[in-house]
Amino acid sequence: MRRYLLLGMILMLGSGMLAHAGDYQDSAHGNDEYGVNRSDDMLSVYATGNCAHCHEQHSSINGEEPRPVGNAPSGFLLLADGFNTSKTGSTYTQSDNVCFQCHASTASLQVNGITNYNYSKNFGGAPITVTSIMDAFKQGSYHNLYDIQRYITGVSGTKSFDDFPADTNPCSGCHNVHLARANWRTPGDPISTAISLPSDHNNLWGDDTTERMDAWGTSAYQPPLYGSSSTMLEPDGASSDRATQAVKTPDYSTFCIDCHNANDDVYSTDKGRNLKKFNWGEEMHGGGSAVDWGNATEMKSPYVDTSLGSYVLSCMDCHEPHGSTNRTLIRRSVNTNTVNLPPGSSDWDQLCSSCHIAVSDGNTMKRFHHKVRDDAGYACEHCHINGTKSGEMVSCIKCHYHSSADSFFRMF
């Protein structure tokens, strides 16, 4: 009896010592080493990660308002107002978005500041272009936070969400701040994901094995090349093996489709219209099946022609999530290729040639497009500017864009 009692006590003690850190403590904000830690003497007694660094229960500590002083309490008990709803463009300042109070390259309220690179750097090994999230949003193209807030709170658009009451901060559309993990610290570990589906705000997306890019099918996802390597793959450059690397990337496509899909209207203030709808399940970069014509090599490494028809890309293979100096949030580095495509530019071949044989490879591209002419009845001037044989070619984007389709072909 005494032995069993002792065993029971040991088991009880053991189970108690295996304390489970809750979701918040696993998050970036809640980490006890690098979590939230507001730079203000009034907050020096609060542990790193403590609620008080973001939330002021009474908007007062020791009778005064901690930094930043707004002379009035803010919604959600936040340290500053959540979002400036009059800021319809990208000339953001720290006071426009409470998240920017810390996620800024200068004057960050976080002790020792925070450095956040863009996706291409963190997960593509590309050169540094920005060092803060606020700076990422202040580039030539960006996710318009005004539009996002209106969309997720139901003021605009056609999709309704359950978890975003009025005045919700727009960053919350993609990130649950109490769950989001510091993915950039371990780029090869998708469990450290930073995102939550807008339609499932209270769960992380990408941490479960069913929420990875390989969920689109066996061998569907081919990670791009990493950094300047000719063999190593995204998201961390740790391996050249597709299968090994493919499971490291959260299913960003399903994530983005939550808003950008074939059904829901998404209004763009900058464009003055709704964004084009598209069905990723049918597009050739998505769930649709591209065709290998077999007459010539059309894909660049690591993509191979023989796998054409099975590939599904991640949206992040081409796009930045926050902003870019390129138009349409196109990455500055795609599949190790530097892409310079600023707003207003139509030189889309800079992007497309990252994975496809370049237009400059006249023989290959000419043969592909002349086949289109023959099969679909296109005229010369559909591709040749001014219709001249040796004239400049129209931009790829004229035919190849999200939701583009021809009666014979799916163009994208």
Next chain:
Amino acid sequence: MPHGIKYIYLRIPGWVCFTSVFVCVMLLVTAPQVHARVEGPCSNCHTMHYSQNNSILEDWDEGGPHQALLRSDCIGCHSGNNTGTAEWDTPFVTSLSETPTYNTSGTENNTTTLAGGSFYWVNQAANDAIGGDAAGHNVAGICNGDGTLLVPPGFDGGRAAADGTIPGNGVWPSGQQATCAGIYGCHGTHAEAVQTLAIHGAHHGDLGGARTNPGDSSAAGYRFLVGIEGYEDPDWEFQPTAGAHNQYKGVDTPATIHTSTISSLCARCHGAYHDDSANVGTGFPWLRHPTDYDMGNADADEYRNYGGSGVNDYVPAVPVASDDIADTGVVSKVAFNNNTAIVTCVSCHRAHGSPYYKAMRWDYAGSVTGGLCSECHSSKD
């Protein structure tokens, strides 16, 4: 026998004496052990001349004579070690020697503090987020004034109690310490500067149990708090449980001033943190942490895990108030549709003090997750 004084002798039949004594004895042995009004010999608390054999007795406080012929002042009587034994009959709100046992939340099985916590730690040197000025109210006679807060934070001219009196008459002089009772105190009326007058009649008149018609007298108010309703735990929440605790009065109207709730007591001095849309907001998203707000109104499911998902036991460490105070018992399980899950100031703070920063009931500042905040904010653990 003094000259000139006429004495009248009464002959009382023996059977009357016996009957009277018998009845008194029966009353004493059958009466419930309710710690409410003070009982026992007058000399336990009073001294007629503050002199005995031409000197002061050892268990009288120096500095007398004291108000109301008392042997001591408030702290003289209310300092000590709470034991929970049968002989223990006075709530000790501070200790002058022995360190009270508080543990994590002041509700564990071996804690020796009571519902208000203890002023003990306010008198200790601050060590990071433990002890010091910020550990509780800096009450005159117990400790020195707060070196940082010269007026109550959030004092906006004071709010009136049920008897119409306002702390400081609406003005709080810089550096003025809070007192136990009176103009700058919590207990009794704010009309009196003399503390014993402020709570006049309360010690002898307190009936204990549910205070549902407090009127404007100290005796009728919950814990001598004028106008405040509530159920007084007979043991002052010595090691409380879900079924044995104070029951605080709350209302589910965060934007409206009431004078009967425990939160309204705090609002008298910390008014900027209470009431109306500019201070707190009227709903989600709040500007400041709401009080006198029932969690059943919140859309988020996380609050319904208070006391355990599907269990919802009352949590003495994170108490919630109710709008119905009954003498038939306390709320042992909260629901979210009957105003028994009302957030109050004392849901998070100890009225007197605790070891923790800002008199929090638990170590909020020292915890990554805010400690017991997750009892209500259950998804933020």
